[in-house]
Amino acid sequence: MNKLLNTRLSLILLIVTLIYVNPSQSQISNTNIVEIEQGTLKGISFSTHREFLGIPFAQPPLGSLRWNSPVAAANFNTSVYDATYGRDGCPQVCNLPAGVCPSTYSEDCLYLNVFTPIIPQELTEPLPVMVFIPGGRFEMGAANTPLYNGSVFCNSSNVILVTINYRLGVLGFLANDGFKGNYGFEDQILALQWVQNNIKAFGGDNSQVTIFGESAGGSSVALHLTCPSSAGLFSKAIIESNPFALPMKTDAQFKTLAGKFAKALGCDVNDLNCYYAKTADEIVIAQNSSENYFDVFAPILTFLPWTPIVDGQLITDQPLALMEKGQFHKVPVILGTVHNEALIFVASIAENISKLEFIGGLIDIFGISNELKIYKLYENQMNSTNYLNTLSAIGTDYIFVCPTRNAASHLSNSGVDVFLYQFQHITSFNVYAGQFAQCADAVCHGLELPYVFDTASQDGYTFTAAEQQLSLQLMNYWTNFAKSGNPNQGLPVPTQWSTYNSNTDEMLIFQTPPFIQSGYLSTYCNYWDSIGYQNGW
Numbered sequence: 001m002n003k004l005l006n007t008r009l010s011l012i013l014l015i016v017t018l019i020y021v022n023p024s025q026s027q028i029s030n031t032n033i034v035e036i037e038q039g040t041l042k043g044i045s046f047s048t049h050r051e052f053l054g055i056p057f058a059q060p061p062l063g064s065l066r067w068n069s070p071v072a073a074a075n076f077n078t079s080v081y082d083a084t085y086g087r088d089g090c091p092q093v094c095n096l097p098a099g100v101c102p103s104t105y106s107e108d109c110l111y112l113n114v115f116t117p118i119i120p121q122e123l124t125e126p127l128p129v130m131v132f133i134p135g136g137r138f139e140m141g142a143a144n145t146p147l148y149n150g151s152v153f154c155n156s157s158n159v160i161l162v163t164i165n166y167r168l169g170v171l172g173f174l175a176n177d178g179f180k181g182n183y184g185f186e187d188q189i190l191a192l193q194w195v196q197n198n199i200k201a202f203g204g205d206n207s208q209v210t211i212f213g214e215s216a217g218g219s220s221v222a223l224h225l226t227c228p229s230s231a232g233l234f235s236k237a238i239i240e241s242n243p244f245a246l247p248m249k250t251d252a253q254f255k256t257l258a259g260k261f262a263k264a265l266g267c268d269v270n271d272l273n274c275y276y277a278k279t280a281d282e283i284v285i286a287q288n289s290s291e292n293y294f295d296v297f298a299p300i301l302t303f304l305p306w307t308p309i310v311d312g313q314l315i316t317d318q319p320l321a322l323m324e325k326g327q328f329h330k331v332p333v334i335l336g337t338v339h340n341e342a343l344i345f346v347a348s349i350a351e352n353i354s355k356l357e358f359i360g361g362l363i364d365i366f367g368i369s370n371e372l373k374i375y376k377l378y379e380n381q382m383n384s385t386n387y388l389n390t391l392s393a394i395g396t397d398y399i400f401v402c403p404t405r406n407a408a409s410h411l412s413n414s415g416v417d418v419f420l421y422q423f424q425h426i427t428s429f430n431v432y433a434g435q436f437a438q439c440a441d442a443v444c445h446g447l448e449l450p451y452v453f454d455t456a457s458q459d460g461y462t463f464t465a466a467e468q469q470l471s472l473q474l475m476n477y478w479t480n481f482a483k484s485g486n487p488n489q490g491l492p493v494p495t496q497w498s499t500y501n502s503n504t505d506e507m508l509i510f511q512t513p514p515f516i517q518s519g520y521l522s523t524y525c526n527y528w529d530s531i532g533y534q535n536g537w
Contacts, residue, residue, distance in 0.1 A: 032044070032045050032050050032052070033080070034052065034201050034202060035201055036055075036198040036201045037075075037197055037198055038056075038073055038074070038075050038076050038081070038198075039075050039076035039079075039080075039081060040076070040079065040080045040081065041055065041076070041080065041081040041082075041083040042080050042081065042082055042083055042084060043083045043084060043114075044084050045118070046151070047118075048117070048118065048151065048155040049115060049116060049117050049118060049150075049151050049154050049155045050115070050116045050117075050118065050119075050202075051083075051084075051113070051114070051115055051150075051151070052083040052113065052114040052115075052116075052202065053083055053084060053085055053086045053087075053113045053114075053144065054082075054083055054085060054086050054087035054111045054113065054144070055081075055083055055111060055112055055113070055114065056073040056110060056111055057072070057073055057110060057111070057112050057164070057190060057191045057194040058070040058071060058072060058073055058110035058187060058190050058191075059071045059072070059073055059074060059110075060107065060108035060109075060110065061107060061108075061109075061110060061167060061171070061183070062107055062108065063276075066107065066171065066276060067171070067174060067179045067183060067275070067276075068183065069183065069186050070110060070183070070186055070187050070190045072190065072193075072194075073110075073194075086111075086113060086143075086144030087108075087109065087111040087144060087165075088102065088104045088105045088106040088108065088109050088111075088142075088144075089101075089102025089104070089105040089109055089141070089142030089143075089144065089145075089165060090105060090106075090107070090109035090142065090165055090166070090167050090168045090171065090172070091105050091106070091107060091109075091168070091169070091171060091280040091281070091283065091284045092105060092136075092139055092140050092141075092142075092168050092169060092284060093140070093284055093285075093288050094136070094140040094141065095140070095435075096136055096140050096141060097431040097432055097435070097446075097459075098431070098459055099145060099146040099147040099431070099455070099458060099459035100134075100136070100140075100141055100145050100147050100446075101140065101141070101142070101145065102141075102142035102144060102145060105142070106280070107171065107280045109142075109165050109167070110165060110166070110167070110187055110190075110191075111143070111144075111165055112143060112162055112163060112164040112165065112191055112194070113143055113144060113150070113162065113163045113164075114160065114161070114162050114199075114202050115149075115150030115151060115153065115154040115160065115161040115162075115163075116154055116160045116161075116202050116203055116204075117154050117155050117158050117159075117160075118155075119202075119203040123203050125205070126200065126203055126204055126205035126208075127158060127159055127160050127203050127204055127205060128159045128160070128204075128205055128208040128209075128210065128479070128482045128483045129159065129160045129161075129162065129195060129199050129204040129205060129206070129208060129209045129210070129482075130159055130160070130161050130162070130209075130210045130211075130212060130478075130479070130482050131161075131162045131163075131164065131191070131192060131195055131209060131210070131211050131212070131234070132148060132161065132162070132163045132164070132212055132213060132217070133164060133166070133188060133211065133212070133213030133217035133220045133221060134148060134163070134164075134165075134213065134214075134216075134217050135213060135214045135215025135216040135217040135218065135219075135241075135446070136168070136215065136216055137215070137216055137304060137305075137306075138168060138169065138172065138173060138184065138216045138219075138304070138306050138307055138308075139168045139169035139287070139305075139306050140168065141168075141216075142165055143163035143164055143165050144163075144165075146455060146458035146459055147449055147450065147453065147455050147458065147459065148163050148449075148453060148455070149453065149455050149458050150163065150453065152453065152454040152455070152475075153452075153453050153454065153475060153479075156454070156472070156475060157475055157476065157478075157479035157491065158479075159479050159482055159483070160199065160202055160203065160204040162191075162195055162199070164187075164188065164191040165187075166184040166185070166187035166188050166191070167183050167184040167187055168184060168306075169284065169287045169306045170261060170283055170284075170286070170287040170306060171183070171184075171280070171283060172184025172185075172187070172306070173185075173306045173307060173308060173309065174258060174261070174306075175249070175251060175254040175258065175309045175311075176254065176255065176258040176259075176262075176269060177269075177270060178270060178272045178275075179272075180309075180311065181254070181308070181309035181311065182308050182309055182311060182314050182315065184308070185220065185223060185227075185308045185314070185315070186314070188220055188224070189224075189227075189229055189230060189233070192209070192211070192224075192230065192233040192234065193233065195209060195233075196209070196232075196233060207235065208235055208482070208483070209233065209234045209235055209236075210234065210235065210236040210237065210238060210481065210482040211224055211233075211234045211236075211237050211238070212237065212238035212239075212240065212334075212478070213238075213239070213240065214240035214241050214446060214448075214449055215240070215241050215242070215243070215445065215446060216304075217240070218239045218240045218241050218242035218335075219242050219243065219246075219248075219307075219319075220308075221237050221238065221239045221242070222239055222242050222244070222319040222320075222407075223248070223308060223315060223319055224237070224329075225237050225239075225319065225323075225328050225329055225331070225333070226315075226316075226317075226319045226322040226323065226327060226328045226329075227314065227315060227316075228316070229314055230329070231329060234329075234331065235331055235485075236331050236332045236333070236481060236482060236485055237331055237332075237333050237334075238333070238334040238335070238478065238481070239333065239334070239335035239336075239404075239407075240335075240336065240337075240448065240449075240452075241336075241337050241338060241341060241400060241445060241446065241448075242335070242400075242404065243303075243304065243341075243399045243400055244319070244320050244399070244400070244403035244404060244406070244407060244533060245300070245398055245399040245400075245403050245533040245535075246300060246303055246304040246307075246399060246537075247300070247301070247304075247307070247310075247318055247534075247537050248307045248308050248309065248310050248315060248318060248319075249301065249307050249309055249310070250309065250310050251309060251310075251311070253298070253301060253537070254309060256295070257290065257291065257293075257305060257306075260290040260293060261286055261287060261290040261291075262275075263290070264285075264286035264287075264289040264290040265278055265282065265283065265286035266286075287306070291305040291306070296364060298536065298537045299361075299364050299365055299536050300365060300535070300536030300537040301536075301537050303345060303399075319407075320403060320406065320407055320410075320533060323407050323410040323411055324410050326410070326413075326414045328411070328414075330414065330415065330416055331416065332416060332417040332418070332419075332481070332485040332486075333408075333411055333416060333417075333418050333419070334418075334419045334420075334421065334477075334478070334481055334487065335404055335407060335408060335411075335418070335419075335420060335421075336404065336420055336421030336422055336423065336507065336508075337396075337400045337401050337404055337421075337422050337423070338422065338423040338424075338443045338444070338445060338446075338447055338448055339396075339422060339423065339424045339442070339443035340392065340396060340439075340442040340443050340444055340445075341395070341396040341399070341400040341401070341444075341445050342391075342392045342393075342394075342395030342396040342399060342400065342445075343389075343392040343396070343436070343438055343439065343442055343444050343445070344432060344435070344436050344438075344439065344444050344445055345395065345445070346388060346391050346392045346395055347388065347392070347436050347438055348436075350388070351388060352386050352388065353386060353387040353388045353391055354386075354387065355384070355387060357387070358387035358390065358391055359371065359375070361391065362374055362375065362394075364536070365535055365536035366531070366535050366536070367535075370531055370535070373527070374394065374527075377523075377524065377527060378390055378393060378394060381393050388438075397521060397524050397525065397528060398528050398533070398535075401422070401521060401525065402521065402524065402525035402528040402529065402533075403528070403533045404420070405420065405505075405507075405521075405525050406525070406528075406529055406533070408420045408500045409500075409501075409502040412499065412500050412501050412502070413502070417485060417486070417499050418499060418500040419481070419487055419497050419499060419500060419508070420500040420506070420507040420508070421497075421507055421508040421509070421510060422507055422508075422509055422510070422520065423443060423447070423448040423451075423510040424443055424509050424510060424511050425443065425451075425467070425470060425510060425511050425512055426441060426442065426443055427443075427447055427450075427467065428463070428464050428467060429456075429461045429462075431447070431450070431459065431461070432444055448474070448510070450463075450471070451467070451470055451471040451474045451475075451510075452471075452474055452475065452478060453475075454468075454471045454472070454475060456471075466512040467512070469512070470510065470511075470512050470513075470514075473493055473494055473510075473513075473514065474510060476490070476491035476492065476493050477493055477497065477508075479491065480493065494513050494514055495508065495513070495514045495515060495516060496516075497516070498516065504518055505518055505519050505520070505522060506518045507520055
């Protein structure tokens with residue numbers, strides 16, 4: 001009798017362990033228990049997908065681990081790890097649009113999220129995996145935000161989505177005589193290694209991993225594409241809105257900024273104990289104070305203050321330079337931009353730019369001889385009273401569009417399948433309304449992301465019927481690519497997207513509907529290619 005009673009009690013305890021009820025989520029049915037290297041974790045199961053949130057891939061970067069290489073997460077210290085809620089973002093002052101900033105943050109932030117479709121009990125073959133690296137100037141943003149919610153993305157496309165955090169700003173990238181930098185980039189590598197070691201437990205295929213990211217996340221993908229230490233961690237790459245012409249800093253370029261940070265923090269630049277004694281809040285405040293300085297001799301460096309560092313070991317050179325040399329991992333690549341990339345960056349400096357300021361800026365960055373040619377090249381886009389849009393067009397072309405085309409050319413010349421795009425649809429709502437009214441009639445930086453993840457509703461917006469269709473099409477292209485390396489094969493797409501080569505110079509234009517265009521901005525890009533993308537730094 002006692003044996004039978006104990007058996008029944010054990011069954012009851014097992015059922016209680018496996019069932020988790022959250023009254024705020026009406027679609028939740030029961031939890032999922034998954035065994036990974038660190039132990040057992042519990043996620044949430046919806047009718048359409050599963051979520052495993054806030055999984056640690058590294059030990060908290062606290063104490064002696066601050067400004068140090070990340071260490072793989074220890075085994076769970078509980079019988080079942082609770083992966084039913086997202087964790088903090090990394091320390092930051094976030095001025096991104098709603099839905100991109102974390103609601104809470106702390107230094108204990110090295111976590112990732114896994115979204116999967118409902119997987120049959122007997123999976124015939126593992127699912128492709130997509131790992132998203134958030135953007136935000138290498139100093140803002142987080143994985144656990146509404147914009148990057150993967151519930152629709154994984155369910156509609158039958159892929160597994162992983163979103164990751166990494167250390168930001170000074171805590172992720174400070175480089176001086178005492179600190180080597182690249183901590184945030186090493187975090188990304190460790191997260192990708194975690195995926196290799198654990199994603200099978202979620203039904204994923206660790207030989208079919210696509211990395212993708214936007215803005216600083218796109219820069220990160222380009223770095224992984226050219227970083228020897230990232231070899232074997234992914235099989236495809238998608239680079240969205242990477243400002244290729246903004247460099248990863250060298251040690252020499254970091255020195256002035258690192259010195260200004262130390263002064264703002266109240267520390268001698270070589271007093272490491274002083275750095276470690278400061279709180280995360282004090283560090284972030286000093287970071288934001290010190291980066292607001294303009295170097296007239298290297299003006300481009302102002303726009304991306306805290307970056308991974310070209311150290312000659314982990315990162316051997318600028319990604320664009322390595323692509324030109326053919327020194328990159330030979331995997332299929334999608335890369336592209338949006339139509340008005342630089343508008344918010346120029347408008348954040350001044351909303352009204354005089355002719356004198358415009359010409360002065362061109363001379364400062366490109367020199368007098370190039371200024372005359374650039375002025376003539378963009379003369380037909382000038383407004384005699386405000387040069388904001390003209391400077392925005394130049395910034396978009398020089399920093400984003402043309403070096404992206406240049407990268408596509410180098411990649412394709414090495415025999416890699418490359419697919420080039422530009423997102424041009426003007427969205428029916430303006431997520432930048434509180435900051436930049438100009439974006440109501442433009443396609444500003446980052447505005448393809450609600451379409452990639454179909455998360456407009458997460459921020460309280462509503463797609464039109466045509467926009468909803470565009471979102472589905474973009475997701476299909478992205479996930480088809482993740483499955484086969486060809487965005488045209490698999491789920492239905494409206495237009496056959498041809499591989500890029502410099503002879504035909506074709507790209508896919510994301511509009512309603514999408515279409516192929518040849519020679520987009522070729523006159524402008526040919527000029528920028530001729531003078532190179534190292535001006536102003």
